[in-house]
Amino acid sequence: MTPDVSVSRDIAASPAAVFAALTDISRMGEWSPENYLCEWNEGFDAPAVGAMYTGHNRNGDKEWKTESRITELVENERFYFDCIVRDFVFSKWGYDIEATDKGCRVTEHTQDLRPEAALERSAQISGVADRPSHNRAGMEATLERLANALE
Numbered sequence: 001m002t003p004d005v006s007v008s009r010d011i012a013a014s015p016a017a018v019f020a021a022l023t024d025i026s027r028m029g030e031w032s033p034e035n036y037l038c039e040w041n042e043g044f045d046a047p048a049v050g051a052m053y054t055g056h057n058r059n060g061d062k063e064w065k066t067e068s069r070i071t072e073l074v075e076n077e078r079f080y081f082d083c084i085v086r087d088f089v090f091s092k093w094g095y096d097i098e099a100t101d102k103g104c105r106v107t108e109h110t111q112d113l114r115p116e117a118a119l120e121r122s123a124q125i126s127g128v129a130d131r132p133s134h135n136r137a138g139m140e141a142t143l144e145r146l147a148n149a150l151e
Contacts, residue, residue, distance in 0.1 A: 004112050005136050009143035012103040013150035015076040021150060022079050022095050022106075023047040030149065031142045034059060041067070049073050055083075059134075062127040068093075090114050106146070108139045 011018055021027060025038040025047070037056040044051040047070060055066045072080035072094065080094035092111040097104050112131055114122055128134045 007139040008107040011147045015104045019076045033141045059127045
């Protein structure tokens with residue numbers, strides 16, 4: 001992935017604890033300021049490469065859903081997924097976890113793959129015109145909330 005935005009934070013928790021929290025998609029609403037609920041799609045009930053889930057998101061009075069497919073999963077190190085609309089990958093997201101002397105460094109990445117022609121419609125759906133700045137702020141909040149819960 002060539003991320004458009006990456007944010008890192010040191011967290012005083014083990015890589016295993018961070019990995020478990022991030023890959024328990026039912027808890028994503030605890031960390032993310034935009035996502036308030038994730039649920040496994042039919043046929044899936046645990047993180048694995050190829051597993052799919054639906055995220056329920058909101059920004060102010062705007063609400064929308066995204067389908068995601070896990071693309072990389074390396075225990076205690078890496079969790080990556082694609083966001084999909086009608087078989088089109090419109091963004092990629094991921095977390096890298098590196099052990100440190102005091103816990104781990106977590107880096108969240110995102111890559112926006114929306115074509116120029118889709119940006120206006122996307123902004124209407126989400127209420128977000130400047131997605132890179134919005135994502136950076138959301139990623140910083142996500143990692144802060146994750147740290148507060150695990151430290």
